[in-house]
Amino acid sequence: MTTSDKSPHLDHDTVRAVADLARLNLTDEEVVRFAGQLGQVLAHAEKLQAVNTADVPPTPYVLSLANVAREDEPAPGLSQEEALANAPEQDRGFFRVKSFFGS
């Protein structure tokens, strides 16, 4: 399959934005490489656009399940100790994380 001309919408800025959302630091070379690879994935998915779906209702869920719910009954969960057991840092019962806004 030939590549980038089929996915002109996937420019390098888009690749950088997606990488940023995924918390990935890409080098310039990687941006070029992934623009090509991701473009192929999109081009493949775009083939689905050719299918006529005029009579198909929106399908947010592929199984025929619906209305799976539970009664509003509380039940005990984890203790504070259990909840915090895997926390890299904890403090007075709280998870401690690096502040997002500086301070």
Add this chain to the structure above:
Amino acid sequence: MTSARSADLVTVGGIEWQLVVGMEVHAQVATRSKMFCACSATYQGFDPNSHVCPVCLGMPGAMPVINQRAVEATIATGLALGCRIPDTAVFARKNYTYPDLPKGYQITQFEYPLCVDGRVDIPLPGGDTGTIRIRRAHLEEDTGKTTHEGGSSLVDLNRAGVPLMEIVTEADITSAEEAYGFLVRLRTILRYLGVNSGDMEKGALRCEPNISVRTAEQAARGAYGTKVEVKNLNSLRAVRAAIAFEHNRQARVLAKGGSIEQVNMGWDESRQITVLQRSKESSDDYRYFPEPDLPPLRISPEDIAHIEAGLPELVQAKEDRYVNDWGVRPAEASLLASERPLATWFEAAVAAWGGEDGKPQTMALWVTTELLALLHRQGEGQDLRQIADIRVQPHQLADLLTALADRQINNNTAKQVLAAMMETGEDPNAIIEREGLALVSDTSMLDAAILEIFEANPDEHARIQAGEMKLLGFFMGQVMKATRGQADPQTARTRLQELLGSGS
């Protein structure tokens, strides 16, 4: 749409700047357990991270399950707001990275919300009605709480996963007062339904107005200004003040040739100003997609009919009924209907005393003036819902008003007895009897008192006998004094006149 009659205008630089506000309201749904797991939904006053489980901690492999009660409460709210309930609702993932939701996404509803296209009618000054359209109401999960301390944040996830209803209006609000009126009415409806406590101070009800201004010329071609979202509003007063402040600020900036940035502002309660919270450098990219762990909700017409049948009579219907069926004045009707426990108390009192001959209006006045004054004196703050806990029972106030109507007691005594009833919860007649408060209409007793007064005041007696009738007031005063205010005024006057007549 609301007309411009109640709109706030700020004139700066010779230009009138109209206010445009849309509102996002988040209301915690009053459930016992969380939205997608069985953890207790109460989080205030508990040790941090003590009401959590693998689901709300976002642990790998943990599966959410929908809380049925939260769904029903949201549909009930939608129906009360006149919304249409589509046949399918779908939960979606809203992706963002912040430690208040450890999954890395919030489960919410996006393309397929539970409720769409509703409206709230609100009373405006001058007897007009304003309409605020509701765009949608959907269900999602609340986030945890973060406390910033030094360079780090402390995270408590007890609140993470508590069910939250988001109610979004169209940009129909044109004045700070209208925004206030809308929120008061919405809060009343939520409390009537029992789906939310309405406590803004505790964060159970949160409101984020989107505020922009525009000129008449912009309005004429349907254009809007850039909107600013204000957060951190912990009271109805703060919402009103923040909107008025932003209206002025934006008008000034624009009049000076500046521009409004699309930003989030916070409300600084102590300084009564908005302050820049976060500048949106790039538009948020939440990458919504249908939640693969939750099958859709299919809402049948029977489901909707069932929930609708369970709705209580709502605030507007009550107000109208008090006015139209019972002849209560709009001012009292509106106050009495404003909180469901108060309306329930009032209706029980009317049921005990009678709905005819203007009795409901008399009862309405006694409840809204005397009873609420006593409640404010002994209650905490001005919360009218505290009426549910007072010692006076509705039928006891009815008995008191019967005693007043039968002229067993006078108005002042009735107020005195009511105050005693608030303290002890006793029946009014027991208090009247024990304290000897009944009006004296026993004519022999009255006659004896009057003759004594004539004797003690020979001068005045002679003058009134000579025709100085203005002294009648003096003698009435003496009779009331002699009977410690318990003489029935009408009987006393008649006896006084007859004894004066017979003596001449």
